[in-house]
Structures are given as C-alpha cells and as structure tokens.
Amino acid sequence: MPTLKRWLGSLAISAVFVLAGCSEGTESETQAQNVTSSHSQTNTSSEPASRDEPVTWRFGLEEITGSVQDAYAEEFKKRIEKSSDGTIRVEIYPYGTLGTSSKLTEIVREANVELAFASPGHLAKVIPEVGIFTLHFVLSDDNSINKQVLASDELHDLLSEPYGEKGLKLLGIIPEGEMVWTANKPLETLEDFRDFKMRTMTSPIVAQAYEAYGAHPAQMPYSEVYSGLQLKQIDGQVNPVFAIEEMSFHEVQDVMTMARHAQFISTVISNKTWYDSLPDQQKQWLNDVRERMVDFIYEKQAEYNDQRLEQIKNETDTEIVHLSDAQREPFREASMGVREIYIENTGERGRQLLDFITRRIDELGSGEQNTSEE
Ligand code: 6CS
Secondary structure, three states: OHHHHHHHHHHHHHHHHHHOOOOOOOOOOHHHHHHHHHOOOOOOOOOOOEOOEOEEEEEEOOOOOOOHHHHHHHHHHHHHHHHOOOOEEEEEEOOOOOOOHHHHHHHHHOOOOOEEEEOHHHHOOOOHHHHHHHOOOOOOOOHHHHHHHHOOHHHHHHHHHHHHHOOEEEEEEEEEEEEEEEEOOOOOOHHHHOOOEEEEOOOHHHHHHHHOOOOEEEEOOHHHHHHHHHOOOOOEEEEEHHHHHHOOHHHHOOEEEEOOOOEEEEEEEEEHHHHHOOOHHHHHHHHHHHHHHHHHHHHHHHHHHHHHHHHHHHHOOOEEEEOOHHHHHHHHHHHHHHHHHHHHHHHHHHHHHHHHHHHHHHHHHOOOOOOOOO
C-alpha cells in the first residue's frame, strides 16, 4: 500500500517536527546540526583529498522520497557521480531529515549543506523578488512556453543578484506541476472563497493572493497540512497533484478544483561562496548537468502528475472539477492587484522581472520567437 507507506513517512515528518518543537522559520537548530555532526568523517570541501576519498555534496529536499524534487535529486546524483567518475558523491536528504523549507535555506546560507530546493512560496520571505513565481495567471497554461522563459539566461541573470545578496546561487528554476485547490466543496467562484481558511506556504505574498479572493489565508509548513485539514484548522490547501497524492491530502478532502491559476515552481540553490570557490572542473560538471536536466524534469513532473491523477481517479471518490475560462476570469481579475503589492515590495527589480516574464509569455504565446534566448 504505497499511500499508507508514504503517509507513515509524512506522519514521521510531523512527529520529528513536533518533537523538535519547530514551526516554519523558528525550528530548533538540532536537526541541521545533526547533518554536520553525523558527517564529520565526510570530506565536504570541494577538493577531493585523494581518489579514495571523494568530496560529498549534500542535497536537501523540501519533499519526501518519491516526489518531483526527489526525482530531480536522484537524477542529478546519478549524472554528477558519472561525470566526475565518482570523485563527487551526492547525499540526498529528503523532507523530514533536515527541517522545514525555511530551515533548509538557512542551512545552505550557513554552508552546512551545499545544495537544496527552495520554493518561492517560502523563499520569498528572504528574497521578495522570487515571489514572482507565486503570482497567479502570470505563467502560460502551456509548459513548453514556460520552459523557454524559466530556463532562459535572461531570467536567471535578473534573479542572480537578489539570490547573491542573500549568499545564495540560483542553479535552476524547476516546474512541479499545476497548482490545484483541495477543499470539501468545489471552489468555482470568489464567493466560494469567502471566509474560507486556505493554507498557503509561508511567504506573505502567497497569502495575499488568497486574500485577494476573499479567503482567510493560514500560512503553515508542509508537514502540518495533513493534520491541519484533518483537525479542520484549515478548510483547504493548494499544491500540485503529485504532492496532494503523496501527502494524502485527498484522503481528508472531498474535491480537487483545477483553475489553472499557477504552476508550482521551485528553485535549486547552493551556497554562493561554496559555488564560487568550486574548482573549474567541478563547476563545469555541475553546470553541464543542471543545464541538461531541464528537459528531464519537465517530462518527469508531467509523468508524476499524470500518473498520480489517474491513481486518485481510480482509487478514490475524490471529485475533480475543472474551471472553464469564463469561471477563471473573475479570479484572474481579482489577482491583478497582487502584482501591485509585489512591485511595492520589490521595486524596480520586481517590475523588471514581471515585465520580462509577462512580455516573453505573451510573445511566445502569440507565436513570436526571440532567437537570442532559444
Ligand atoms: O506546500 C508546500 O509547502 C510544499 N509543496 C511542495 C509541492 N513542495 C515543497 C513545498 O514546501
């Protein structure tokens, strides 16, 4: 019973977090310290001590084993270990072993872990510009268009300064699937959101998106969502299908509403000083691998989301509601004010990011090509 197994996994996450008395951003240092102490025998500097002692890159995930982030990290590990002929080893730390998303970012900034996922829904607390990826109705419904924009050098260049100022290097912008609302009723109109307690990730800009719909957003870490739904502390949550299935959220919710309002986007980060001081050869392996993994992860996330949707349809009586373009329109209109809040928070850099993404999505959507980026 894979669902039960995964649920036990997520129960273990909650237990670890509750025992550690942590919440997103206020968690004790203990779990992060464990990673350094339990690997005190491992060479984590960038220079291999000898052929017999490879360097180790630790990779922290915000998701459990079997997730999209896990698929990325496993493939990254395979490719880096192969390119480096075993002189680099990658150790993967799934969600629950190091801490919440905010904690992961913190330990990468402190250089206690070399690589991690950092999703904008949490990371925008630290880097407000990255909140661009949490805005609704910005990206295209067509992921081949999103890929051309999100993997472009121009977008990475616009984000590298905000990441760099926080001691981080942006290594990849990763799609994880369309965001889907879950609740015990269909969410088809703004009226359905009135006074609705919607769990969101922990950055204020994500919560503002749901305030604009009339909801009461409740920001909480991923590990607390299942129990929050079960105990009716929250009425609903939003995540891609693969995550809804593997975290068993559909087991405590009756309806999934697909409004195609946003993609779940995550980013891969490293400590900037660590990255800058990598030997040229290692940096090249890293950059070659991450560039070549773009197609892999677009395909993999689609496969995971499609498979898990089929599983939910076949194995549960979850109701699945698709909003029509006409039904989406009031949400699109209500979301526009949040773009102004984003620009107020981020100034000129945010405006440039928003202009760049919306312009490129429009151009590509209307068939225009900018050959300098493709
Ligand atoms: O909802 C969240 O908090 C999380 N959702 C996913 C799909 N990945 C990581 C993130 O922390």
